[in-house]
Amino acid sequence: MADRFPDYDVLTxxxxxxxxxxxxxxxxxxxxLGEATGLLTAVQxxxxxxxxxxxxxxxEQRAPVNTVALLLASLTDATAGEGYRxxxxxxxxxxxxxGLDAIxxxxxxxxxxxxxxLPPEAADTLLAAIENGTVRACEWQQLPPRLFWSWRLLPxxxxxxFAHPSAWSAMGFGGPASPRGYVRLAADRRDPxxxxxxxxxxxxxxxxxxxxxx
Amino acid sequence: MRADALTTPRAANxxxxxxxxxxxxxxxxxxxxxxxxxxxxxxxxxxxxxxACKLAEAGFSVVAFDAGAYWRPLEDFASDERHQAKLYWxxxxxxxxxxxxxxxxxxxxxxxxxxxxxFAMVSLRFRPEWFKSRTKLGYGVDWxxxxxxxxxxxxxxxxxxxIAGPVRYPWGPKRPRYPYRAHPLNAAAEHLAxxxxxxxxxxxxxxxxxxxxxxGKAHPCVYRGMCVIGCSTNAKQSVLVTWLPRALAxxxxxxxxxxxxxxxMGPNGRATGVHYHRExxxxxxxxxxxxxxxxxxxxxxxxxNSACSRFPDGLANRSGLVGRNLMxxxxxxxxxxxxxxxxxxxxxxxxxxxxxxNYADAGxxxxxxxxxxxxxxxxxxxxxxxxxxxxxxxxxxIDEMARSNHSVGLKxxxxxxxxxxxxxxxxxxxxxxxxPIPRVTFAIGDNERxxxxxALDFMEASLEATGARERWRETDDTCHxxxxxxxxxxxxxxxxxxxxxxxxxxxxxxxxxxxxxxxGGANPSLTIQALACRTADRIKELSRRGAL
Ligand SMILES: Cc1cc2nc3c(=O)[nH]c(=O)nc-3n(C[C@H](O)[C@H](O)[C@H](O)COP(=O)(O)OP(=O)(O)OC[C@H]3O[C@@H](n4cnc5c(N)ncnc54)[C@H](O)[C@@H]3O)c2cc1C
Ligand code: SF4
Numbered sequence: 001m002a003d004r005f006p007d008y009d010v011l012t013x014x015x016x017x018x019x020x021x022x023x024x025x026x027x028x029x030x031x032x033l034g035e036a037t038g039l040l041t042a043v044q045x046x047x048x049x050x051x052x053x054x055x056x057x058x059x060e061q062r063a064p065v066n067t068v069a070l071l072l073a074s075l076t077d078a079t080a081g082e083g084y085r086x087x088x089x090x091x092x093x094x095x096x097x098x099g100l101d102a103i104x105x106x107x108x109x110x111x112x113x114x115x116x117x118l119p120p121e122a123a124d125t126l127l128a129a130i131e132n133g134t135v136r137a138c139e140w141q142q143l144p145p146r147l148f149w150s151w152r153l154l155p156x157x158x159x160x161x162f163a164h165p166s167a168w169s170a171m172g173f174g175g176p177a178s179p180r181g182y183v184r185l186a187a188d189r190r191d192p193x194x195x196x197x198x199x200x201x202x203x204x205x206x207x208x209x210x211x212x213x214x
Numbered sequence: 215m216r217a218d219a220l221t222t223p224r225a226a227n228x229x230x231x232x233x234x235x236x237x238x239x240x241x242x243x244x245x246x247x248x249x250x251x252x253x254x255x256x257x258x259x260x261x262x263x264x265x266a267c268k269l270a271e272a273g274f275s276v277v278a279f280d281a282g283a284y285w286r287p288l289e290d291f292a293s294d295e296r297h298q299a300k301l302y303w304x305x306x307x308x309x310x311x312x313x314x315x316x317x318x319x320x321x322x323x324x325x326x327x328x329x330x331x332x333f334a335m336v337s338l339r340f341r342p343e344w345f346k347s348r349t350k351l352g353y354g355v356d357w358x359x360x361x362x363x364x365x366x367x368x369x370x371x372x373x374x375x376x377i378a379g380p381v382r383y384p385w386g387p388k389r390p391r392y393p394y395r396a397h398p399l400n401a402a403a404e405h406l407a408x409x410x411x412x413x414x415x416x417x418x419x420x421x422x423x424x425x426x427x428x429x430g431k432a433h434p435c436v437y438r439g440m441c442v443i444g445c446s447t448n449a450k451q452s453v454l455v456t457w458l459p460r461a462l463a464x465x466x467x468x469x470x471x472x473x474x475x476x477x478x479m480g481p482n483g484r485a486t487g488v489h490y491h492r493e494x495x496x497x498x499x500x501x502x503x504x505x506x507x508x509x510x511x512x513x514x515x516x517x518x519n520s521a522c523s524r525f526p527d528g529l530a531n532r533s534g535l536v537g538r539n540l541m542x543x544x545x546x547x548x549x550x551x552x553x554x555x556x557x558x559x560x561x562x563x564x565x566x567x568x569x570x571x572n573y574a575d576a577g578x579x580x581x582x583x584x585x586x587x588x589x590x591x592x593x594x595x596x597x598x599x600x601x602x603x604x605x606x607x608x609x610x611x612i613d614e615m616a617r618s619n620h621s622v623g624l625k626x627x628x629x630x631x632x633x634x635x636x637x638x639x640x641x642x643x644x645x646x647x648x649x650p651i652p653r654v655t656f657a658i659g660d661n662e663r664x665x666x667x668x669a670l671d672f673m674e675a676s677l678e679a680t681g682a683r684e685r686w687r688e689t690d691d692t693c694h695x696x697x698x699x700x701x702x703x704x705x706x707x708x709x710x711x712x713x714x715x716x717x718x719x720x721x722x723x724x725x726x727x728x729x730x731x732x733x734g735g736a737n738p739s740l741t742i743q744a745l746a747c748r749t750a751d752r753i754k755e756l757s758r759r760g761a762l
Pocket of ligand 2 (some may be wrong): 446447
């Protein structure tokens with residue numbers, strides 16, 4: 001789909017009254033965050049990278065999201081995790097390690113090569129098999145596939161990706177909003193610092209209007 | 215922002231954080247552990263925090279413990295969903311049963327101020343009949359408290375929190391005017407209002423615990439819309455910024471980062487104090503009375519973890535009901551797409567409400583009530599709804615997220631009946647303190663399924679009436695936690711009496727959402743706070759009579 005918020009970048013608001021100091025600190029660190037080492041093996045990381053590509057594919061024109069780094073961080077930072085887990089799933093870090101091994105094993109069993117080397121359609125078919133619980137590799141005996149899919153794989157990856165400002169810009173989300181907040185709450189009204197949506201019928205095109213989003 | 219709040223206690227050395235000033239402090243009275251304080255309160259949320267204030271103001275000596283951190287919202291809260299997970303209870307818990315509950319951000323907090331630090335602020339009174347649902351409506355169990363008494367305490371809490379609400383509330387008996395004027399509707403709330411009118415029902419601006427005019431040192435709401443990740447402007451009237459500053463001023467002590475692991479019992483069958491973990495070691499505070507206010511999972515867990523030779527099945531558990539009758543509320547939603555831009559991230563998430571089906575009984579094929587409210591999900595939570603609730607991932611998810619500003623939704627808060635098999639027990643695993651972790655077992659019943667079907671049809675009709683297309687139903691969400699230590703009329707069928715005092719241990723009290731016998735279709739926190747105010751008055755009265 002064409003970018004609905006051309007040239008809107010929520011980061012241009014960093015130094016406006018929409019971002020307090022705490023927010024700047026948190027988001028600055030997030031943008032810089034690198035991938036933690038020693039949590040997963042090289043093969044597991046390669047699988048994870050390919051998996052993130054399939055589940056939360058990055059729109060081309062947008063700044064890259066460090067989804068893998070964010071996901072890894074949530075496996076070590078006690079407050080970034082969730083705590084609860086369904087009976088039958090091990091704690092998050094263990095579940096992810098087993099899950100990535102199982103995805104890799106499934107790819108080798110069905111296609112004779114690693115998950116990261118699969119063409120997109122084959123990768124998606126394999127993922128749908130996890131979603132539906134129709135996978136075959138024996139690694140899944142240690143990890144119920146549908147539980148892993150709906151309680152770890154999807155929510156964790158989605159939460160990592162949509163924690164990034166690049167994802168907020170692409171959806172026209174106002175982003176951080178303290179202390180300034182918003183003034184115009186009614187439908188079709190927007191504050192000057194919110195993203196203008198592409199609408200080719202308008203007199204002034206969105207990129208022009210978004211130049212003032214600050 | 216000071217990251218140390220999670221590692222080093224802030225309430226210490228005779229002072230506690232001033233929540234209204236970055237880096238500020240207020241004086242705090244402290245008690246020695248060997249001194250027998252009048253009340254040791256476990257938890258500082260809607261129940262415990264309110265009670266701590268009221269008891270301190272009545273002249274009792276009070277120490278209130280919370281496992282969570284003591285935040286100063288103005289400097290510590292970022293506008294960021296991921297970072298603010300620091301407010302949630304994320305210690306290990308196991309969920310099971312046919313409909314395992316999603317907990318974490320959705321259900322429980324771990325902060326001084328409890329879950330109210332990140333709650334959505336909807337502040338509703340119960341329908342009077344719910345306090346006698348067995349007698350008057352034919353389901354559930356009766357409360358041992360009369361609604362007219364609760365009505366008085368509701369008014370007290372509404373005044374203390376300066377609830378902003380409509381001039382005339384369309385449902386239920388006459389009530390006083392809300393202290394502050396209602397907030398304006400955002401676009402999502404307008405959809406609820408128009409839809410309700412199209413379907414021939416009333417609607418109202420939601421009575422909500424965020425300021426529409428200044429109050430003390432707190433400024434009015436700026437419609438930032440991030441209420442459920444913690445309000446960084448202090449407009450939200452959480453326990454942290456309302457009852458607790460009052461509690462401190464009245465001489466209560468608060469101990470943050472203090473996890474209570476066990477209630478100690480004396481040979482005479484009375485509690486003698488609490489064992490708690492703070493700054494890397496187990497400590498003991500003596501107390502004349504112990505109040506448990508940890509919310510509906512941690513409260514039964516603590517009672518069960520405090521089992522001793524005299525009470526091998528846990529404290530206050532003669533009835534076997536500690537941990538049973540866990541009630542969440544149904545939180546299903548209908549969503550759709552509209553032409554206009556909604557941008558529902560602006561303003562508190564639930565500015566309009568329809569309580570019609572909490573008060574109307576005809577035409578239902580189920581027991582209980584439900585309300586629904588307009589919605590304003592933040593990106594991560596919305597992406598999780600689309601992926602988990604609608605099955606979108608990959609390109610489909612990214613493209614749908616790009617249309618978020620045109621999404622509009624309605625979400626129910628629906629009554630779950632008390633079922634003994636929905637319960638909290640102890641698992642074999644232990645947590646970072648070495649305490650057995652809770653196992654939360656849950657199943658939805660047929661009654662609830664019928665209610666959800668009705669609610670989803672109704673909400674969908676409302677959205678259709680206001681022009682929403684591509685409608686879809688999010689069917690597996692729940693919210694709020696209640697029950698697990700119900701109040702009642704006798705020791706065989708309940709855990710505490712109408713004063714929230716346990717039947718088995720005369721100086722052990724429970725003051726939080728776990729005492730609810732039934733939950734109705736209204737968000738619970740106003741009722742929890744009203745109950746805490748009532749409990750404080752009862753304690754004062756019992757003390758005056760020498761009956762504590
Ligand atoms: C996202 C969200 C939105 C909500 N929205 C609404 C709403 O709009 N309206 C509404 O009415 N309700 C809402 N609620 C529910 C409301 O917040 C709770 O019902 C209410 O806060 C419960 O009060 P409580 O006193 O029982 O527990 P809590 O407020 O949760 O307080 C319990 C406290 O006890 C502490 N604790 C627990 N165990 C121990 C221990 N062993 N030692 C030391 N400390 C301990 C915890 O850290 C916590 O701070 C919402 C909740 C959430 C999570
Ligand atoms: S919308 Fe109002 S109550 Fe909610 S976070 Fe913003 S200022 Fe606070």
